[in-house]
Amino acid sequence: MPFEIAEIKSYLPAFGNELLAEIAAAGSIMEVPEGKEILREGQYIKTVPIVLLGLVKVFTRTEEKELLLYYIGSAQSCIMSFSAGLTNSPSRIFAITEEPTTLLLLPAAKLNKWIKQYPALNELFYQQYNLRYTEMLNTINSLLFERMDHRLHNYPQEKSKLKGEKILNLRHKEIAAELGTAREVITRVLKKLEQEGKIRHRPGGIEII
Amino acid sequence: MPFEIAEIKSYLPAFGNELLAEIAAAGSIMEVPEGKEILREGQYIKTVPIVLLGLVKVFTRTEEKELLLYYIGSAQSCIMSFSAGLTNSPSRIFAITEEPTTLLLLPAAKLNKWIKQYPALNELFYQQYNLRYTEMLNTINSLLFERMDHRLHNYPQEKSKLKGEKILNLRHKEIAAELGTAREVITRVLKKLEQEGKIRHRPGGIEII
DNA sequence: CTGAACAGGTGACCATAGTCACCGCATTTC
DNA sequence: GAAATGCGGTGACTATGGTCACCTGTTCAG
Numbered sequence: 001m002p003f004e005i006a007e008i009k010s011y012l013p014a015f016g017n018e019l020l021a022e023i024a025a026a027g028s029i030m031e032v033p034e035g036k037e038i039l040r041e042g043q044y045i046k047t048v049p050i051v052l053l054g055l056v057k058v059f060t061r062t063e064e065k066e067l068l069l070y071y072i073g074s075a076q077s078c079i080m081s082f083s084a085g086l087t088n089s090p091s092r093i094f095a096i097t098e099e100p101t102t103l104l105l106l107p108a109a110k111l112n113k114w115i116k117q118y119p120a121l122n123e124l125f126y127q128q129y130n131l132r133y134t135e136m137l138n139t140i141n142s143l144l145f146e147r148m149d150h151r152l153h154n155y156p157q158e159k160s161k162l163k164g165e166k167i168l169n170l171r172h173k174e175i176a177a178e179l180g181t182a183r184e185v186i187t188r189v190l191k192k193l194e195q196e197g198k199i200r201h202r203p204g205g206i207e208i209i
Numbered sequence: 210m211p212f213e214i215a216e217i218k219s220y221l222p223a224f225g226n227e228l229l230a231e232i233a234a235a236g237s238i239m240e241v242p243e244g245k246e247i248l249r250e251g252q253y254i255k256t257v258p259i260v261l262l263g264l265v266k267v268f269t270r271t272e273e274k275e276l277l278l279y280y281i282g283s284a285q286s287c288i289m290s291f292s293a294g295l296t297n298s299p300s301r302i303f304a305i306t307e308e309p310t311t312l313l314l315l316p317a318a319k320l321n322k323w324i325k326q327y328p329a330l331n332e333l334f335y336q337q338y339n340l341r342y343t344e345m346l347n348t349i350n351s352l353l354f355e356r357m358d359h360r361l362h363n364y365p366q367e368k369s370k371l372k373g374e375k376i377l378n379l380r381h382k383e384i385a386a387e388l389g390t391a392r393e394v395i396t397r398v399l400k401k402l403e404q405e406g407k408i409r410h411r412p413g414g415i416e417i418i
Numbered sequence: 419c420t421g422a423a424c425a426g427g428t429g430a431c432c433a434t435a436g437t438c439a440c441c442g443c444a445t446t447t448c
Numbered sequence: 449g450a451a452a453t454g455c456g457g458t459g460a461c462t463a464t465g466g467t468c469a470c471c472t473g474t475t476c477a478g
């Protein structure tokens with residue numbers, strides 16, 4: 001898909017003109033609808049995506065269970081693709097769009113050269129590694145130190161911030177997947193949280209108090 | 210502590226002479242005995258360590274519980290210090306030497322300049338981020354998908370590889386801390402594993418079968 | 419209009435692992 | 449030699465959350 005350099009620059013203002021010209025020549029833009037899997041386990045990476053607009057969620061999973069690792073928002077990138085692309089190894093996670101998303105795709109083959117040449121790009125990936133490292137640490141801590149009710153109480157607050165909505169319309173099944181547990185557990189704990197007055201059921205979803 | 214450029218080069222052969230000269234001028238070497246805490250939560254970082262020789266383990270913890278995240282071995286670095294040093298934010302983890310360890314300390318203030326200037330250093334940190342990302346993902350997966358007996362069976366195998374010893378002499382309490390559980394649980398599960406013939410008690414420690 | 423599919427609610431049960439309260443044994447310290 | 453300390457072992461109990469079976473209500477396609 002052809003695109004304007006100016007458009008990319010509006011999302012990634014730190015990128016210099018020379019880098020943008022290279023990206024325009026070798027990269028591409030992809031529009032992805034909501035709920036589409038854009039990366040799966042075992043997949044080898046040819047292009048590394050940067051999210052320009054939208055929201056992508058990143059999961060780890062086995063046959064029976066899955067767990068949300070983090071969200072990739074606007075002007076953020078996918079470290080797993082980057083790392084898998086550079087080292088030519090398969091992905092260990094899967095990623096799915098949570099909103100309609102516009103991706104900027106960078107060819108993995110050029111990245112090694114680009115990150116050496118353009119500090120702005122280098123910095124972006126360092127920032128992303130930092131961010132994901134922190135988020136994974138948070139995930140580990142919450143898995144290890146917190147009980148379900150606590151995790152379930154924090155979860156919609158995070159999500160609410162991320163999506164800018166006060167009332168969240170979520171399937172119990174989806175929450176269960178993101179927290180790595182079962183649907184019945186969510187129903188049960190949600191009821192308990194409502195009794196404790198921490199959450200309220202509303203037409204259209206759940207409100208956090 | 211003064212030191213020889215040649216000595217550092219023997220541990221980090223990818224580093225060029227110019228970088229080594231800068232490190233010799235601004236960095237320092239520190240010898241740390243076994244069992245010493247070298248980084249704690251909340252601490253701000255002035256120097257980023259690279260392990261030349263020895264073994265450092267990195268933990269997350271609360272008052273009641275802790276969990277091993279990963280080991281930092283020879284020619285590896287501590288991403289948490291690096292990230293905390295660059296962004297001037299406090300450490301979220303703590304690190305302790307498991308063996309007598311020689312550290313090369315790089316001043317955080319110079320790092321930002323150095324990583325732009327010396328691709329070898331830049332590459333080292335990318336590699337480390339990749340490595341830790343993978344290890345944290347493994348940790349998450351094992352916390353989420355595996356039961357204690359499985360985790361406790363894998364654990365000494367990893368450790369055995371890392372330390373090059375076939376028979377491991379470990380306190381149950383130490384194993385418990387690394388796996389984020391209680392001492393009694395380790396005793397119990399270890400007994401079960403021995404009954405299943407997966408492990409054997411030996412004078413001097415535990416042998417994995 | 420009807421039936422399938424899906425969301426969610428619920429009770430009963432169970433397995434895992436965390437907790438508590440002890441013991442015995444060996445080693446170190448005074 | 450006595451006391452203190454640390455390690456490991458153990459039985460009993462409990463809490464958390466995962467599983468199963470089943471039910472109700474809603475929506476939507478045919």
